[in-house]
Amino acid sequence: MGAGWQSVTRRILLMCAILLLSGLGQITYAAVQVESVRLWRAPDSTRLVFDLSDTVQHKLFTLSNPSRLVIDIENTRSGTSFSELPLKDTPIRGIRSAERNGKDLRVVLDLSAAIKPKSFVLPKHGDKNDRLVIDLFDRDKPVEKTVEQLVSTHQGKRDIIIAIDAGHGGEDPGASGPKIKGRHLREKDVVLSISKQLADMINAEPGYRAELVRTGDYYIPLRKRRDIAREKRADLFVSIHADAFKNPRASGASVFALSRSGATSETARFLAQQENEADLIGGVGGVSLDDKDEVLRGVLVDLSMTATLGSSLQVGDKVLKSMGTFAHLHKHQVEQAGFAVLKSPDVPSILVETGFISNPGEANKLNSYAYRQKLSRAIFKGIRQHFYALPPAGSYVAYLKYGGKPVASSAKEHVISRGDTLSGIARRYDVTVSQIQKANRMSSSAIQVGQTLKIPAS
Incomplete structure (x- = not known):
């Protein structure tokens, strides 16, 4: 009977060890979590930011027909949704994610325009978590003014x-x-x-x-x-x-x-x-x-x-x-x-x-x-x-100061908008406050939003 109990005990200990190792494996392979994700659009680029529970290793590569950007993040799982990101006016048509190799996270960006990707990791700073930043630069060359x-x-x-x-x-x-x-x-x-x-x-x-x-x-x-x-x-x-x-x-x-x-x-x-x-x-x-x-x-x-x-x-x-x-x-x-x-x-x-x-x-x-x-x-x-x-x-301004004359305004009327003042309107059209008051038969400088003023010739 003693030998039987020893056998049972060994089996129990073996099962506990297997469960413990399994648990440790899960901790090792899913140590980092994507806690939130944010997206910003700038005039010439789009930025995707992953807020993380710890630092990560990652890599990017592109695929064509259709055009996609793939982001592989090691030992990471997603704890957030990509569905609410504001994709309008960005080169991203959609975002998909899935587990890869049982331990990594793969994020796929479906693209509608050519981009030049760049990525980097930012370490925890102040109240900011570790972050993975993906910048998508527009490939269309901006028009330069001569x-x-x-x-x-x-x-x-x-x-x-x-x-x-x-x-x-x-x-x-x-x-x-x-x-x-x-x-x-x-x-x-x-x-x-x-x-x-x-x-x-x-x-x-x-x-x-x-x-x-x-x-x-x-x-x-x-x-x-x-x-x-x-x-x-x-x-x-x-x-x-x-x-x-x-x-x-x-x-x-x-x-x-x-x-x-x-x-x-x-x-x-x-x-x-x-x-x-x-x-x-x-x-x-x-x-x-x-x-x-x-x-x-x-x-x-x-x-x-x-x-x-x-x-x-x-x-x-x-x-x-x-x-x-x-x-x-x-x-x-x-x-x-x-x-x-x-x-x-x-x-x-x-x-x-x-x-x-x-x-x-x-x-x-x-x-x-x-x-x-x-x-x-x-x-x-x-x-x-x-x-x-x-x-x-x-x-x-130098022309006006050193002998030039102001350009006459071609405006005939001005509709009062929020924040306007009579003195500001006078400066804008190069006339005096009294000239505006006289042209509009105003007894004071009070104006109202939506009111239309006649602007005399400067």
């Missing part, structure tokens, strides 16, 4: 071009504010709204043209933002932000220029560090000086940066003072720090912190369309003051 196409029609004089950079975007939401109507206010949304409102004002002004660096909810690497401004032949680069600080009582708008040494304050140093980490969150794994030796290259960049930084500080001072007429300022002088996005050697660049989104009072203001209009108007007023004082050669 110098002639960039020149305006203002009597052959060119527009002053302002590149407006809405910070963050896509999977990088930027700073987070308090809940408003059940949802946290996100920096990326606030600054895109301000940027678009500012662009509308700039484009309504004869002699100026705005170029939005980011037009939607997607991420652009910091260096590429500067490159876009240079490609647009910008006269000024303005990066718009609404950051958070470790102290929620911190408040006030600020303007920053680049520092080539240390930061001018602890706040400036902290904000620059936060912004410079954006590429780690957003996922980033001009004049060419490549043919110059290292010493000469350094001298040329140093000379260019010195002149550019001087202009940045000048325009920054005008913008800061203009905002200070109605907004609380965090500092009353332009601060400086090593912001990566401002490191353009030949385009004057400023970073405008419109307020601290971490401060509940300022977050409520930033969530207001009317307050964002005030901010936009103040920023543009400072820009206008700077360029009227120092207009670029060959620009329409």
